[in-house]
Amino acid sequence: MKKIYFPLSWLLLAACLQVSAQQLPGGQIHGNFELNAQYYTEDSAINAPEVNEQFMMNAYTNLIYTNGNFSAGVRYEAYLNPMLGFDKEYEGNGIPYRFASYRQGEFEITVGNFYDQFGNGLIFRAYEEKTLGIDNSIDGVRVKFEPWKGIVFKGLVGNQRYYWNKGDGIIRGVDAEFHLNDAFPKMENWKTKITLGGSAVSRFQKDDPTFKYKLPENVAAMAGRLEVVRGAFHVNGEYAYKMNDPSVLNNYIYKPGEALFLTGSYSRKGLGIILAGKRIDNMHFRSDRNVTGNPLTISYLPSLTRQHTYALAAFYPYSTQPKGEIGYFAEIDYIFRKNTALGGKYGTQVSASYSRVNAIEFKAIDETTALFKRGTLGYRSDFFKFGDEVYFSDFNIEITRKISKSWKLILNYLNLAYNQDVIEGHPGSPMVYANIGIADLTYKITEKHALRAELQQMLTRQDKGEWVQLLLEYTIAPRWFISVMDQYNYGNEQSDQRYHYYLGSLGYTKGPNRISLAWGRQREGILCVGGVCRAVPASNGLQISITSTF
Amino acid sequence: MTMKFNYIKAFLPLLSLMMLYACDKIEEPYARDTTPGVSKGRKVLLEEYTGHKCPNCPEASLLAHEIAHDYPEVILISIHAGNFAVPNPSGLFSSDFRTTVGDELNAYFKVGAYPSATVNRSGFQGNVTLASSVWEQAVASFQDFDPVARLQLSGTYDTLSRQLDVTVKTDVIENILSPLQLVVYLTEDSIIRAQNNNNPEVGPTPYITNYVHRHVLRASFNGTFGATLTTGPVGFGTSISRNFSMVLDTAWNAGNCSYVAFIADQTTQEVLQAEQARVILP
Numbered sequence: 001m002k003k004i005y006f007p008l009s010w011l012l013l014a015a016c017l018q019v020s021a022q023q024l025p026g027g028q029i030h031g032n033f034e035l036n037a038q039y040y041t042e043d044s045a046i047n048a049p050e051v052n053e054q055f056m057m058n059a060y061t062n063l064i065y066t067n068g069n070f071s072a073g074v075r076y077e078a079y080l081n082p083m084l085g086f087d088k089e090y091e092g093n094g095i096p097y098r099f100a101s102y103r104q105g106e107f108e109i110t111v112g113n114f115y116d117q118f119g120n121g122l123i124f125r126a127y128e129e130k131t132l133g134i135d136n137s138i139d140g141v142r143v144k145f146e147p148w149k150g151i152v153f154k155g156l157v158g159n160q161r162y163y164w165n166k167g168d169g170i171i172r173g174v175d176a177e178f179h180l181n182d183a184f185p186k187m188e189n190w191k192t193k194i195t196l197g198g199s200a201v202s203r204f205q206k207d208d209p210t211f212k213y214k215l216p217e218n219v220a221a222m223a224g225r226l227e228v229v230r231g232a233f234h235v236n237g238e239y240a241y242k243m244n245d246p247s248v249l250n251n252y253i254y255k256p257g258e259a260l261f262l263t264g265s266y267s268r269k270g271l272g273i274i275l276a277g278k279r280i281d282n283m284h285f286r287s288d289r290n291v292t293g294n295p296l297t298i299s300y301l302p303s304l305t306r307q308h309t310y311a312l313a314a315f316y317p318y319s320t321q322p323k324g325e326i327g328y329f330a331e332i333d334y335i336f337r338k339n340t341a342l343g344g345k346y347g348t349q350v351s352a353s354y355s356r357v358n359a360i361e362f363k364a365i366d367e368t369t370a371l372f373k374r375g376t377l378g379y380r381s382d383f384f385k386f387g388d389e390v391y392f393s394d395f396n397i398e399i400t401r402k403i404s405k406s407w408k409l410i411l412n413y414l415n416l417a418y419n420q421d422v423i424e425g426h427p428g429s430p431m432v433y434a435n436i437g438i439a440d441l442t443y444k445i446t447e448k449h450a451l452r453a454e455l456q457q458m459l460t461r462q463d464k465g466e467w468v469q470l471l472l473e474y475t476i477a478p479r480w481f482i483s484v485m486d487q488y489n490y491g492n493e494q495s496d497q498r499y500h501y502y503l504g505s506l507g508y509t510k511g512p513n514r515i516s517l518a519w520g521r522q523r524e525g526i527l528c529v530g531g532v533c534r535a536v537p538a539s540n541g542l543q544i545s546i547t548s549t550f
Numbered sequence: 551m552t553m554k555f556n557y558i559k560a561f562l563p564l565l566s567l568m569m570l571y572a573c574d575k576i577e578e579p580y581a582r583d584t585t586p587g588v589s590k591g592r593k594v595l596l597e598e599y600t601g602h603k604c605p606n607c608p609e610a611s612l613l614a615h616e617i618a619h620d621y622p623e624v625i626l627i628s629i630h631a632g633n634f635a636v637p638n639p640s641g642l643f644s645s646d647f648r649t650t651v652g653d654e655l656n657a658y659f660k661v662g663a664y665p666s667a668t669v670n671r672s673g674f675q676g677n678v679t680l681a682s683s684v685w686e687q688a689v690a691s692f693q694d695f696d697p698v699a700r701l702q703l704s705g706t707y708d709t710l711s712r713q714l715d716v717t718v719k720t721d722v723i724e725n726i727l728s729p730l731q732l733v734v735y736l737t738e739d740s741i742i743r744a745q746n747n748n749n750p751e752v753g754p755t756p757y758i759t760n761y762v763h764r765h766v767l768r769a770s771f772n773g774t775f776g777a778t779l780t781t782g783p784v785g786f787g788t789s790i791s792r793n794f795s796m797v798l799d800t801a802w803n804a805g806n807c808s809y810v811a812f813i814a815d816q817t818t819q820e821v822l823q824a825e826q827a828r829v830i831l832p
Contacts, residue, residue: 049633088660116566129822145828162676165676166677172572202572202573204572207689207691208691209582209691211582211687212581212582212690213580213581213582214576214580214581214582215576216573216574216575216576217574218572218573219574220572220573243573243574243575244575244576244582246576248683248684254578254580256578288675288681290675290684290687291675292681375580375581376580426605426748427748427749427751428748428749428750428755428756429748439781511752
């Protein structure tokens with residue numbers, strides 16, 4: 001891995017500020033700050049470990065200077081030491097992110113670190129998600145070129161961030177997007193708006209002559225996409241193809257990868273419908289063929305399942321399986337109008353969705369070669385055929401109704417099937433079938449004071465069995481909130497492990513500043529955002545969170 | 551407008567060509583002509599960090615043995631350390647395989663995930679502590695290295711006193727500039743105790759009652775990081791002998807014990823050569 005050259009960032013910013021002072025008087029500096037920390041207490045009952053440091057912190061701040069067409073910025077990060085659940089590789093502090101960018105005529109030039117995405121991200125997405133400990137920003141050069149209204153080209157070259165270092169691979173990418181209605185005057189007034197796009201990405205990583213199999217140094221991926229909008233209808237589709245990319249994640253097989261992503265939606269006042277489908281086949285794509293976990297991802301494969309926010313509903317989240325999956329998603333949102341039998345005095349919103357993800361079909365390449373055998377094509381698979389193994393399914397319905405000026409009720413029901421073996425990578429774990437019911441009731445005492453109660457229950461016979469959760473939250477708008485919560489694993493088959501996970505929280509917000517404290521237990525689990533997940537270990541202690549922007 | 555069209559005409563083919571050529575298609579056979587696992591004389595020390603309550607560890611141990619099978623120059627040591635190695639007060643997992651040496655190594659190499667391993671205590675892809683997914687590649691990366699020294703081990707064991715006397719002779723066969731450290735450990739093989747397991751292809755889940763624990767680190771003859779062997783550059787032909795003694799714990803099966811010696815670069819900690827020998831009962 002190559003070391004990031006930190007002093008360069010300061011020089012770059014200083015140079016930028018000097019330029020602005022000489023030629024572009026004024027300008028603005030804005031930024032934000034976020035700190036999450038915890039004082040840990042050992043709690044052997046829930047497997048919360050003893051933490052030598054006792055106190056751990058993740059914090060960062062962004063400073064961005066803008067002046068006309070010019071901008072530059074840095075981000076300082078400190079992981080002293082990284083909080084439990086975050087990779088120890090983050091240990092330390094420094095400036096891993098700095099950039100300068102300007103726009104001149106048809107060109108926009110960025111040097112240093114940047115985030116970007118081609119289309120839906122199937123073959124390229126550089127992004128950060130601090131809650132998951134993901135930051136795969138590119139350190140390099142990006143050129144955007146808009147030679148004509150409605151036509152945008154992008155080209156970029158760089159390495160990806162790998163904790164405090166950079167990944168071995170070099171990423172080269174190009175993207176072209178054509179907004180036909182803008183590009184062609186004849187189409188300007190069409191009701192149908194069409195956007196076409198195409199992209200290609202190539203990763204270079206040196207061969208390893210000591211490894212027993214030949215490794216491609218240049219691995220290319222290509223994608224094409226189409227977006228059509230007409231009135232209330234919206235259709236988006238993208239297909240991606242990746243050349244042979246043997247890696248530790250696919251057990252060094254040489255089969256090309258593919259991904260297809262299709263969504264269609266209809267939306268009018270009071271009604272929304274979404275239908276979506278996808279197929280993924282051998283689409284791990286990293287800038288280092290030897291890396292596992294979440295770092296150095298080049299491709300981003302969205303999960304196409306509903307992302308739940310209630311704690312027990314989010315207990316078993318789905319994690320996209322780049323190795324191979326096929327699935328679909330359907331959602332309908334409807335608002336029963338107010339002053340109707342079903343809508344009541346204030347109207348009622350109903351949202352229901354169903355998603356299902358299966359394995360793709362995995363067939364042996366011949367009678368004598370085992371599936372996924374190293375140094376072979378690995379397997380064959382019919383494109384549209386669903387594999388027998390269910391990875392995930394989720395039926396859920398949510399009803400939101402304002403009962404009176406003071407009362408609001410949300411009811412939520414979920415039926416989940418969760419393949420713990422595959423999703424969490426724990427061979428031998430069971431298929432979890434769970435029914436979850438949630439009631440969320442808010443009582444507005446006065447204009448500023450409100451009390452909210454959440455009651456959640458999960459019924460399942462697998463994993464750790466049944467759970468119930470009660471949460472009470474008192475809000476004094478716009479500044480204060482206080483809440484108490486208890487998650488109780490009353491249905492654990494092992495009666496000596498039926499633990500309470502209590503948590504008390506207090507928060508204060510003033511303008512752009514927010515501070516919150518929480519004390520209690522955090523259960524062991526999985527946290528997912530957009531189909532990408534990290535394991536959350538059990539912990540106990542005092543948590544503190546501060547956010548601020550300027 | 552013509553200028554803009556020229557931009558596009560120049561830009562598009564350039565980008566398309568760049569991507570078209572930026573791809574290497576590998577045709578069958580995918581394997582290289584060279585035969586893996588052929589030792590060229592330099593031994594590779596794979597120290598696996600494990601624990602009897604670690605459910606992912608049996609699969610990784612199996613992998614380590616497969617690697618040792620494919621690469622005969624590999625010497626394995628299993629170091630029980632970390633949370634998964636903490637024994638229960640009673641029951642199946644009450645055995646304590648932890649050692650002071652193992653705990654200190656665990657802390658020194660900042661092992662945070664189990665199973666992990668170090669391969670010659672050397673960096674591979676920027677990391678010294680390695681996930682099992684890259685063990686084989688890390689081992690393979692040492693195939694073309696010529697040895698800088700040869701180690702010859704000999705020992706005598708007295709069954710009455712349970713004393714093991716070991717001699718390690720280091721023959722330098724290349725000029726070595728850095729000072730060297732000599733480390734000698736004792737391991738015990740084939741200890742049958744319970745082990746958590748989550749891979750049904752390896753054995754019963756969630757635990758294997760009669761799991762065979764291999765190459766378990768038991769103690770060091772000369773401290774966690776050994777003792778200084780040379781303080782400066784040494785040249786070809788240098789030969790140094792060192793003697794060590796240890797009284798074996800009565801709980802250890804002497805017939806299953808081995809002693810592992812290795813020399814390491816004092817500056818980088820990289821293991822430059824290693825050797826092992828079994829305890830011969832009289």
